[in-house]
Amino acid sequence: MSRIGKLPITIPAQVTVTVTGTLVKVKGPKGELLQSLPGQIQVEQTEGKLTVICPDMVNEKNLFGLTRTLLSNMVTGVTVGFSKKVEIQGIGYKANLKGKTLVLQLGYSHPIEFLPPAGIEITLNEKENSITFSGIDKQLVGEVAAKIRSFRKPEPYKGKGIRYSGEYVPRKEGKKTATAE
DSSP states (O other): OOHHHHSOEEOOTTOEEEEETTEEEEEETTEEEEEEOOTTOEEEEETTEEEEEOOTTOGGGGGHHHHHHHHHHHHHHHHTOEEEEEEEESTTOEEEEETTEEEEEOSSSSOEEEOOOTTOEEEEETTTTEEEEEESOHHHHHHHHHHHHHTSOOOTTTOOEEEETTOOOOOOOOOOOOOOO
16 A cells, blocks of 8 residues: 555645545635546545545555545645746747747747646746746646747757756767867
8 A cells, every 4th residue: 555645635724625426626715626536546534634545455556645646736736836947048048928828939940839728827037037837736837847848958068948947957078079199
C-alpha cells in the first residue's frame, strides 16, 4: 500500500468537498474543480478530513497514492492556487500580451500567438523577460508552461530559448579550429 495514499487530507474551513459516487467536487474561494475516482477507490469525508480508501484485493492499488495527491492538489488549488514561471533568454526574444493572447517573438520568421485555456492567467515581467502562469488546476498550469517552453527549448551552446525559472541548462563548448603546428 502507498504511504502517501494513507495520509488524510485536511480540508480548510472555506472549502467544501462533495463526494457523489465516483465524482469528487471541491469548491473554494478561487473556484471549483471536479475529479472522477478510478475503479474501486473510494473517498471518505469525516470531520474536516478526506481519506482515500483502497480495498486490499483491488487491481487499482497503483492509483491509490495518485488519487490522494490529485485530491490534495485540488484542495490546495481552490484555496491558494498554483503558478509556474518561465524565463525567455536570447537577443530579440520577447513576449507581449494582446488582450488575452500571448504573442512570442522567438527568432522565427513569424510571431507565435498563444491563446491560453480558460482558468489560466498570464502575467508578464518585462524587466526579467519572464512569464508567469497561474491558475487553480496544477495539471493545466504545468501543461501550459510546458507548451510555451516547447516553442523554443533552451539550447546548450548559447543558452538561448525558454526555460523554467531556476532550471539548469548544461552548457557545451563549441567547435574548435585545429591549429597547424
